[in-house]
Amino acid sequence: MLQIPAEEAQVGDRVAAPVRDENGRVLLPVGARLSPAVLSRLSGWGVREISVDREGGAGGKSVEDFIGELDHRFANHEADALMMRIKAAAHKHLQQCR
């Protein structure tokens, strides 16, 4: 589940926690798929944050994309044993996201 600003929600995201108005009325139930029409209404409803489940992670990136970026991020630190240990731990956690 991702908790994100409403403006970062994307078409196809699935609602992971009920979206409610100020009176507690449910606007979007758990499991609802966000359509372009619903996305355009979020701001008008006063929704600032939303919890969603997203296939393929944020921005539609795959685990391979994330690992490629991890390699790039640490490219200047290959001689630093501690940084390589941190990279290895992050790599393991990304693999677990599969």
Next chain:
Amino acid sequence: MSADRDQLRLRVEQVGNLPTLPGTVTRIAEMVDCTETTGRQLGMEIARDQVISAKVLKLVNSGFYGFSQPITTISHAVTLLGFNTVKSLVLSSTVLDMMKDSLPGLWEHSMACARTCSLIAGHLQIDDPEEISTAGLLHDLGKVVLRQSMEREFHQVVQWIEEKDVLFVEAERAIVGVHHGELAGWLLEKWALPERLVQPIVAHHDFDPQRDHARSTAVLHLADILCRAEAFGSGGDRKIPRLLPDALALLEMTGDDVVDIMQQMSEELRDIARM
């Protein structure tokens, strides 16, 4: 401070659209620091501002604090969370809105850094984890200042990162001459926030074990790097700064401890987007 830095600071402080802290937030921060303030007085002051009350209740009922039952009143939040946590909440609810409108991913990175600071503070059994957590939340506020107060330089920094593939802080030093830690420091001093909160934010890219508040600075330096390693949100670049061994030594932490913290992050920060 050089004449250039003086002029830069003046420019930042004089620009009309510098983020301002609502008077209610400043008053609440003062009340929390006063030993004679009661929970009822604090709750009443917060409740006077409906916008801030609504933001605090929304944040306290989000996944961040993980309460199973909804918290519907400010006085309930004060009782459950304590003064310092409520102060952090009030400040957070205001600043997070500024973050959302600046760099993509900065909100997520700031939330992740706040929670990672708490995890490290818990590991180290630090007395006031809320303050370090607040420093984590605010540590990149200088990027918001840059975006809002120095738009031309902000776009040059972004372009420099694109072309040279360097850290945000390196591009700022090359283009602006100061980095976001210092910019945030100027703003936070203007907001009259305490030195023990401001100094770690100012120095999180320039850790020096001899400086004041070095322990909090080391926690923040470590938390920032671990959030970048795990790709929680984005700091606005594609690189990662080196974790300074002096910082780890000051915290008396080993590489094993760091890996343990990262394991906790991967389990407890699942609701924050990797970017």
